[in-house]
Amino acid sequence: MGLVEAEAVVKHFPITEGLLRRRVGEVRAVDGINLSIKEGATLALVGESGSGKTTLARVILRLLPPTSGRVTFDGCEITALDDGALRPVRQKMQIVFQNPASSLNPRRRVSEIIEEPLLIHRVGTSGERRRRVGELLERVELPSRDFMFRYPHALSGGQRQRVAIARALALSPRFIVLDEPTSALDVSVQAKIITLLRRLQRDMGLTYLVISHDLSLVRNVADVIAVMYLGKVVETAPVATLFSDPKHPYTRALLSTIPTVSDEESALIPEKIALGGEIPSPAHVPSGCSFHPRCYARIEGCDRVTPELVPVGQDHHARCILYDRAFGAPGLRGSGSRREEERPWSSRWALRR
């Protein structure tokens, strides 16, 4: 049982029209997701914009109520709690947003920004809180004397993100959502922030949910990866497995487009698969497998049947008719026969291309 569990989580946003707010459709942002994050581990959600990564993270933190489904945190079902009962749980779950330039209040000093969660949850006396702020600044490697009384505009991008991390750590959480934590930063700064996040995780036993579109980064920070497409998880596996043996056609295509910086890496990614078109709007999800209009491995039936997430290896699941035994796929024969098992399908792919 993981620290954080999502069961059949669905989040639909209604599309309304006219004066009476008549419901004319819905945006299926998150469409039936099961996830489990082990304590002390890092799960990464990857996918293109519009795939529902951020919405899912918000539902998990209950910043948004789900349309249906359950989220449990440390065995406690938080989707069933009212606001008052949620308060103590909220202390244990925090989020660091993408762009520190907009997530920090420009009119508050660094010390006030970091103190705010403590004030909201009425933790400690003012002296204790001040000591705690100093301690947190040390933790994120900002000398507290220099930075305590500055305003965000007087900080560099990397320093601002450190302040945002310090604020997230203020209430000693166990679980932190990192929503594109470094995408607004330069690579040399990104590397320093990632090093810090890793150290914090090791020292404090934190559990992370990382949202990112940068697959090379995810390769370095995650233990488990879930690839999302149009509100559904299409493949999930331990990080090494996903990169060495991607199963779902979408994952393969995504990996093949990673811009690499060395020949060594280029050898690790699949041969270039150019994906046509763009991710459709979640308001108009295609029938059957939602990836089928862009899929290069499409076969008869993909536009009609909706595949389930089926096991394709050790802790490895994919949502594709090619692996779904219910539709006549060979499934798994044994651990050693992975290559053989793949052959009939890959030859079919070759024909399609």
Place this chain on the structure above:
Amino acid sequence: MSLMEPLLAIQDLGIHMLTYEGRARVINGVRLTIHKGETVALVGETGCGKSITAKAILGLLPPNAETVSGSIMFKGRDLLRLPEEDLHGIRGSQIAMIFQDPSTALNPVFTVGEQLTDVVLWQGARRATRGRRVTGAVRQRCLEILRLVRIPDPEGTLGRYPVELSGGMRQRVLIALALVGRPELLIADELGTALDVSVQDQILLEVRELVRTGGLSVLYITHNLGVARLVSDRIYVMYGGEIAEVAPAAEVFRRQLHPYSQGLLAAVPRLTGRMGEGIEGRIPDYVNPPPACRFEPRCPFRMEICSLNRPLLLEAEPGRWVACHFHGSREESG
């Protein structure tokens, strides 16, 4: 490189910005050449002066910028000394720019067709001899260019507003706007980096194809080293308003000569599961930059000479240039 005259040659470019803190020396002796049909990438981190260099080429510097030295030769003419009206004739029709953010670079209140037509007509007006503005021919040209950048349903797209298009389509329209004047040099500022990887990849490959078939020369401005490796022939690494290293793209990713390039490459997360620790310190203060080598305060290999003499950009190996004392370069005093 060939002995042919380069299409674009920037020599000793120096630009100062007048700020409240004082005179910021943001571009300091930049040198860059682009040959015909060549794709060059200018890489570096935020604030290193990449975009300012691009803007200087097009004469689009902000009013507080002051060009203090150098020349930008384009087909035998110095763009820095050209009167504004002559620059008008060059912008768009000889040198075009694809701007960074596809969601803000298009005008939201005009349709794609209106924006494209504007450019076509304006260029027709510049080449005044064409005279009559045949709307049918203009429309044909617009459709042709939309097809070239692979926009599905070009007729329909002409009548759409930018908000009705996806990010990838908007980016394609921006490329169309840049290409419609048949430029010889294309400047692409962070092309595709605002898009998802699968769309970015499509766009980059398409532009590469257009470049190959059209004999275009391209200057890519990017902070993404993977993108630079994918698209370019030669790479200029920029740091603190100066060129740190110049090398063929294939070589610089195998071995970097400048300590900054080494640090930068080491910080990139790798698919092999390795990731460096980043570079200590931060970019120089341009009002009071380090007196000699601008990377010296952050450099792990710094020597005494590094804070005394500014290293010159010198050829360390055939085709590879580096501005670093570590490579035994001759130095310039002061």
